Amino acid sequence: MNPSIEPILQRYEGKGRAYLLPCLLDVQDVSGWLDEETCLAIGETLGVPLVQIHDVIQFYALLYDKPVGERIIRVCDDVPCYLAGSEAIAEALAQRLGLDPEHGGTTTDGKWTLEIHPCLGRCEQAPFLLIDDEEHGHVRPEQLEAWLEVGA
Ligand code: FES
Numbered sequence: 057m058n059p060s061i062e063p064i065l066q067r068y069e070g071k072g073r074a075y076l077l078p079c080l081l082d083v084q085d086v087s088g089w090l091d092e093e094t095c096l097a098i099g100e101t102l103g104v105p106l107v108q109i110h111d112v113i114q115f116y117a118l119l120y121d122k123p124v125g126e127r128i129i130r131v132c133d134d135v136p137c138y139l140a141g142s143e144a145i146a147e148a149l150a151q152r153l154g155l156d157p158e159h160g161g162t163t164t165d166g167k168w169t170l171e172i173h174p175c176l177g178r179c180e181q182a183p184f185l186l187i188d189d190e191e192h193g194h195v196r197p198e199q200l201e202a203w204l205e206v207g208a
Pocket residue numbers: 132133134135136137174175176177178179180182184
């Protein structure tokens with residue numbers, strides 16, 4: 057287990073199930089993803105069964121039980137974004153990163169993860185994507201290279 061999550065676990069000690077989601081998000085911010093050992097430690101900290109932790113991770117799209125890239129690009133492909141050109145955005149990113157445009161994935165160097173998402177809540181900015189927590193609206197394919205270079 058990543059030792060840098062211990063201070064986070066101490067903050068949540070004994071707080072119970074109501075704090076499960078914020079605890080998972082805080083731990084993942086540090087560890088990048090949630091391995092089994094970390095989930096067990098979170099369960100012991102909060103007094104929550106492991107099965108409930110797995111249920112939350114499966115349900116919540118922004119939690120990961122497998123390794124992901126250092127940076128995560130989430131491209132919305134819901135109807136307003138699709139109509140505004142999200143397919144070309146996803147294809148350009150996938151081609152540049154050597155990934156599948158329909159299902160995304162993680163680059164072999166572990167630098168980038170590409171995810172195709174349903175609505176990200178910024179339909180008025182379609183086509184819309186997130187790079188980690190950075191919001192990018194009205195995206196055009198020619199903007200992508202600069203963002204990938206900054207993260208390289
Ligand atoms: S449809 Fe893309 S952000 Fe809502």
